[in-house]
Every structure is written in structure tokens, then in C-alpha cells.
Amino acid sequence: MNKRFVLFDFDGVIANTEESNARYFEKALASFDIYLSEEDKHKLIGTKDTENVIRLLSRAHKKVTLEELQLKRKEIGNTYENSDISPMPGLISLIENFREKGFKIGIVSSTSTRLIIIALNRMKMINLFDAIICGDMCTKGKPDPEGYKKAMSLLNAKPEECIVFEDSKVGIHAGKMAGAQVVAYRGSGIAQNVEEADFAIDSYEECKKILDEITI
Incomplete structure (x- = not known):
């Protein structure tokens, strides 16, 4: 047909937003002393997998909620509004x-x-x-x-x-x-x-x- x-x-x-998106996300996570491996980055591409993000947040020394992460991301900015x-x-x-x-x-x-x-x-x-x-x-x-x-x-x-x-x-x-x-x-x-x-x-x-x- x-x-x-x-x-x-x-x-x-x-x-071409993915590398910029990763940088913004890494910056937000780093404020909670969470750092991404290359494998982590690939798992995040193309999906809105909340469970994967929760697993990342579990690496923090102190408990971090999704809401706290979202607030930090809003504070830092994003590709769609703040980058070329x-x-x-x-x-x-x-x-x-x-x-x-x-x-x-x-x-x-x-x-x-x-x-x-x-x-x-x-x-x-x-x-x-x-x-x-x-x-x-x-x-x-x-x-x-x-x-x-x-x-x-x-x-x-x-x-x-x-x-x-x-x-x-x-x-x-x-x-x-x-x-x-x-x-x-x-x-x-x-x-x-x-x-x-x-x-x-x-x-x-x-x-x-x-x-x-x-x-x-």
C-alpha cells in the first residue's frame, strides 16, 4: 500500500536536542551528587521512563523525590526554552x-x-x-x-x-x-x-x- x-x-x-538535554539533566542530578554513566545516558534516550529516573535518584546520599528533581530542573532550565x-x-x-x-x-x-x-x-x-x-x-x-x-x-x-x-x-x-x-x-x-x-x-x-x- x-x-x-x-x-x-x-x-x-x-x-538535535539529546546532548543538550543530557547536559541539563546531568547538571540537575549533580546538584544531588548523582552522576550518569554512558549506559545511563543511553537508557534515557527516547523514553519517559519514570522508574529509571527513580533508580537514579536512589543513588543520592540523602533521599531525593521526583518533585525535588523537577523543581531543580525548572530552576536550571532546559533545551527547548533556554538553548539555541x-x-x-x-x-x-x-x-x-x-x-x-x-x-x-x-x-x-x-x-x-x-x-x-x-x-x-x-x-x-x-x-x-x-x-x-x-x-x-x-x-x-x-x-x-x-x-x-x-x-x-x-x-x-x-x-x-x-x-x-x-x-x-x-x-x-x-x-x-x-x-x-x-x-x-x-x-x-x-x-x-x-x-x-x-x-x-x-x-x-x-x-x-x-x-x-x-x-x-
């Missing part, structure tokens, strides 16, 4: 190309609605999307497919009509479990396991070369 819908993750796919943020190279051209072909475009992110909307407005991209599903709109985060299924429902899309762009292992799995064809984007600078994806690209310019193949 021909593809008619494209769903993008946000962090590491629309904007811009779309990935070639992304806007790719989206415009899809739209010219009649595709509907959506976002499925684990990040909160408020921050995603702020970031999209700062990048002047809000009008490029027909549906936006964020982490606080779902009861289950990636790798669960709930977010992708919600976006498909909003767009009245069948899974086999959808292309998903993801960069993380958990996001790729969520897209596959939702029944979509998944393209792994490897241009974010953080190497991740993308073996479950149907295709892998290093740039959106490169993606244009395989569009005919993935839209058959």
Missing part, C-alpha cells in the same frame, strides 16, 4: 517535499506538550504538522506503540500507510509495533542501535534518494 503519512520523533530527529535550537539540516526541505506530494505529517514525542510546542514555535515549524502527540498525552511511553497509534488515529491513517522517522532503539521498536515502516535517522551525533529499522540514513539529503523505495 502506498504511503500517505509521515510521523517524526522530535528529540534527535527534528532537532534549530531543525536538523535538510529536514524542512524534506517535510515540504512530503507535503507537496500530499502527505500528512505528525510528531510523536516522549517530551511534554508544553516544551515541544515552545520548541516548534521558536523554530517557526508549528504549521508544518497535522498532528502532534507528546509524552503527557499517553499513559505508556516508548517502546510502547501507544503514541504512534494515537497519531495514526488522529490522522485516520492505517499503519501500513505510515513512515516513521526515529533515532533511538525504543522509538524504532514503538514504530514497528505500531505497524509502520521505520526509517532510522543517524544524524543526531549519538550512536544508537538501529538494527530493527527498515532503513537507516545519516542525513535528510540522503533520505531523498530512498523516498521512491520507501513510498512504493
